[in-house]
Amino acid sequence: MKTFAMGGVHPEENKISTAAVIEEFPLPKTVAILMNQHLGAPATPCVAKGDKVKVGQLIGKAEAFMCANVHSPFSGTVAKIDTCKDAFGLAKPAIYITVEGDEWEESIDRTPDIKRECSLEPKEIVDKLKEMGVVGLGGATFPTHIKYSIAPDKKAEYLIINAVECEPYLTSDHRVMMEHAEEICIGVSILRKALGVPNAYIGIENNKPEPIAVMKAMAAKFEGIIVEPLKVKYPQGAEKQLINAITGRCVPSGKLPIDVGCVVSNVGTSYAVYEAIQKNKPLIENILTVTGKKLESQHNYHVRFGTTYNEIIAHAMGTLPETTGKVISGGPMMGKAVSNLDGPTTKGASSVLVIDESEATRAEESNCIRCGKCMNACPMGLEPYLFSALVKNRRIEEAGAHNILDCIECGCCFFSCPANKPLLDEIRLGKNLYRGILMAKKK
Amino acid sequence: MKLLNVSGSPHVHSDESTKKIMWRVNLALVPALIVAIAYFGLNALLISIVSVGSCILFQWLIEKFILKTKSTICDGSAVVTGLLLAFNVPATREMILLVIIAALVAIGIGKMSFGGLGKNPFNPALVGRVFMLISFPVQMTTWPKPNFNGEFFSIASTPTTDITTGATPLGLFKEGGLEAVPDIWHYFIGHMGGSLGEVSALAILIGAIYLLCRRIISWHIPVTFIGTAFIFSGILWLCDKTAFLDPVTTILTGGIMLGACFMATDMVTSPMTKAGQLIFGFGCGLLTIIIRNWGNYPEGVSFAILLMNAVTPLLNRWFKPKRFAV
Numbered sequence: 001m002k003t004f005a006m007g008g009v010h011p012e013e014n015k016i017s018t019a020a021v022i023e024e025f026p027l028p029k030t031v032a033i034l035m036n037q038h039l040g041a042p043a044t045p046c047v048a049k050g051d052k053v054k055v056g057q058l059i060g061k062a063e064a065f066m067c068a069n070v071h072s073p074f075s076g077t078v079a080k081i082d083t084c085k086d087a088f089g090l091a092k093p094a095i096y097i098t099v100e101g102d103e104w105e106e107s108i109d110r111t112p113d114i115k116r117e118c119s120l121e122p123k124e125i126v127d128k129l130k131e132m133g134v135v136g137l138g139g140a141t142f143p144t145h146i147k148y149s150i151a152p153d154k155k156a157e158y159l160i161i162n163a164v165e166c167e168p169y170l171t172s173d174h175r176v177m178m179e180h181a182e183e184i185c186i187g188v189s190i191l192r193k194a195l196g197v198p199n200a201y202i203g204i205e206n207n208k209p210e211p212i213a214v215m216k217a218m219a220a221k222f223e224g225i226i227v228e229p230l231k232v233k234y235p236q237g238a239e240k241q242l243i244n245a246i247t248g249r250c251v252p253s254g255k256l257p258i259d260v261g262c263v264v265s266n267v268g269t270s271y272a273v274y275e276a277i278q279k280n281k282p283l284i285e286n287i288l289t290v291t292g293k294k295l296e297s298q299h300n301y302h303v304r305f306g307t308t309y310n311e312i313i314a315h316a317m318g319t320l321p322e323t324t325g326k327v328i329s330g331g332p333m334m335g336k337a338v339s340n341l342d343g344p345t346t347k348g349a350s351s352v353l354v355i356d357e358s359e360a361t362r363a364e365e366s367n368c369i370r371c372g373k374c375m376n377a378c379p380m381g382l383e384p385y386l387f388s389a390l391v392k393n394r395r396i397e398e399a400g401a402h403n404i405l406d407c408i409e410c411g412c413c414f415f416s417c418p419a420n421k422p423l424l425d426e427i428r429l430g431k432n433l434y435r436g437i438l439m440a441k442k443k
Numbered sequence: 444m445k446l447l448n449v450s451g452s453p454h455v456h457s458d459e460s461t462k463k464i465m466w467r468v469n470l471a472l473v474p475a476l477i478v479a480i481a482y483f484g485l486n487a488l489l490i491s492i493v494s495v496g497s498c499i500l501f502q503w504l505i506e507k508f509i510l511k512t513k514s515t516i517c518d519g520s521a522v523v524t525g526l527l528l529a530f531n532v533p534a535t536r537e538m539i540l541l542v543i544i545a546a547l548v549a550i551g552i553g554k555m556s557f558g559g560l561g562k563n564p565f566n567p568a569l570v571g572r573v574f575m576l577i578s579f580p581v582q583m584t585t586w587p588k589p590n591f592n593g594e595f596f597s598i599a600s601t602p603t604t605d606i607t608t609g610a611t612p613l614g615l616f617k618e619g620g621l622e623a624v625p626d627i628w629h630y631f632i633g634h635m636g637g638s639l640g641e642v643s644a645l646a647i648l649i650g651a652i653y654l655l656c657r658r659i660i661s662w663h664i665p666v667t668f669i670g671t672a673f674i675f676s677g678i679l680w681l682c683d684k685t686a687f688l689d690p691v692t693t694i695l696t697g698g699i700m701l702g703a704c705f706m707a708t709d710m711v712t713s714p715m716t717k718a719g720q721l722i723f724g725f726g727c728g729l730l731t732i733i734i735r736n737w738g739n740y741p742e743g744v745s746f747a748i749l750l751m752n753a754v755t756p757l758l759n760r761w762f763k764p765k766r767f768a769v
Contacts, residue, residue: 250768326448337449360448367561372715381766411453416461
């Protein structure tokens with residue numbers, strides 16, 4: 001069975017919410033829709049205070065190159081345009097909406113019928129993705145239309161769909177494959193057409209036998225879709241590692257997947273693509289896993305962006321369990337700890353993970369014993385222990401010379417360190433400082 | 444409302460810890476300890492207890508009164524040093540007290556003077572042993588004969604305090620007194636003179652296999668160490684069978700097995716990459732045979748490993764892991 005070449009770890013899987021069918025999440029009363037829910041510049045608000053908006057109406061327009069449109073996930077009245085603290089405590093430009101009813105734009109097809117035919121040309125597909133504000137739902141929220149606008153000197157050979165879901169706990173990809181296999185395959189066919197590649201490969205880790213069976217059966221009805229079961233190993237869902245696992249190719253340092261002829265999209269993105277292209281539905285909601293070992297019930301919800309973490313918690317479990325130590329947006333390996341539960345969810349949110357206090361604090365750090373576990377676990381073949389020492393002593397340029405910027409921040413080093421050294425914290429700091437040095441040198 | 448924790452990812456950790464690693468190494472040393480007690484009796488037990496006890500005590504005292512840091516004696520590393528130190532001395536009555544000095548040197552100079560576990564460039568137990576070898580040459584080379592008559596793992600019936608002194612096969616060979624035909628099986632199970640824990644290759648290998656399975660050590664250092672010693676001594680032996688010891692006896696006698704499996708593999712003082720470890724093992728094997736044949740001491744494992752310890756930072760610098768897509 002295929003997997004990536006070097007490094008990697010196998011954290012406890014804890015996929016306890018796989019059986020939880022996707023539920024619709026109720027509408028909140030007031031919401032704040034952030035203008036930068038994606039990688040790049042924030043969108044520019046194109047509504048004013050007092051305006052009535054409908055579900056799916058464009059409210060933030062992408063004006064910069066690296067930007068994505070933002071649509072209203074709710075109908076109601078624009079209360080104000082101001083900044084809003086996001087879930088991680090950073091103030092972001094936002095449009096506040098007082099929710100009134102649930103009135104959708106007429107152009108959106110809300111029928112359950114599956115629309116299979118797509119007559120759009122590749123260019124039209126990419127333009128429509130841009131219009132619908134589709135971004136990658138794997139976590140990085142890279143605007144999809146930019147990814148699929150291939151530069152004339154580059155050529156795509158492989159389309160890879162990331163359904164690996166290598167993060168422990170998360171099950172939203174699992175559920176979307178179980179419940180929307182056909183829509184996903186239509187979305188993948190559309191993306192394949194946009195790129196003009198013969199085959200699309202859907203990579204799924206072998207710990208998800210049911211989605212593999214469902215997707216294999218569905219893919220057989222489509223042309224050029226191949227389901228590729230992969231050996232369970234974290235971080236298989238990292239772009240470079242997934243390309244390596246499926247094609248054997250390696251994206252060189254500082255290069256993009258397209259440089260080796262690959263384009264990678266998340267399985268959730270391909271579902272969003274189906275809805276955007278076939279149903280005219282902009283990206284206004286996503287599937288969120290609400291899970292935790294100590295929770296009485298596990299959930300997967302269709303949550304519209306702008307719903308706050310507190311509202312999700314209140315609906316799913318009433319109040320957080322007494323012994324909650326941490327709430328994470330995303331998986332436990334790469335997700336971010338939520339510091340402001342009143343912050344709204346965004347296009348990048350994939351879960352609300354409730355961690356018990358027994359697992360929420362780091363064990364005490366001790367001396368590095370040079371065991372080399374961090375080095376062996378690093379999927380990029382780097383030396384985390386060395387970065388840690390160099391960054392601590394502010395020898396940033398040396399860390400740069402040892403390719404600190406190649407780090408994908410997967411966390412395997414910190415995960416496997418027997419001395420509990422916060423290796424990734426130091427590497428992140430080092431990366432930022434080194435980027436600063438490079439910027440200063442450019443000037 | 445109760446405050447939540449916020450920290451950078453990852454938010455989960457493997458169940459590995461330094462403490463676990465060290466206690467597993469201690470567990471892996473138990474077979475050799477049992478054999479040592481079976482062969483050398485009460486002396487071996489007392490030396491081990493005194494050695495481990497004084498290593499723990501010195502570490503605690505140094506951390507409490509000199510470094511004024513939090514005590515780390517629970518991490519088990521002082522016990523590893525203590526056991527290895529005991530394994531590296533002859534099981535004579537004098538050693539029961541002399542090993543306290545060795546422990547002070549091993550822990551005080553070998554480990555704590557550099558800042559404790561992880562910061563020491565040399566294997567602390569070997570620092571202690573070499574100090575003893577140079578300071579107390581007579582006591583350190585007076586070997587008791589193992590008081591054991593063939594049955595494996597049965598405690599000897601003769602009184603353990605009356606151990607007659609004998610020489611190690613290596614010492615005998617250096618003086619030209621080794622019998623022509625070596626008894627490989629006796630050497631393998633450890634029926635020969637030697638330091639407390641080094642005699643039985645079998646017991647050491649059992650421990651080493653456990654460490655390999657637990658992935659605390661990798662095969663690279665032990666295999667290249669023993670392999671190089673075997674091949675190099677084999678070449679010498681083929682050149683002149685009277686002047687050099689045969690390769691099988693070479694690797695089964697003296698400290699090669701203990702050194703290769705437990706001391707050269709010390710994480711702190713050995714290289715981190717596989718390539719570096721191969722060079723490290725090769726260097727240890729080569730130096731051991733050179734010292735054994737052309738040096739003043741009949742045994743060269745300790746010196747060989749310490750010399751290679753000194754090269755480790757360079758090996759870490761020269762041999763980098765293979766990078767992704769390079």
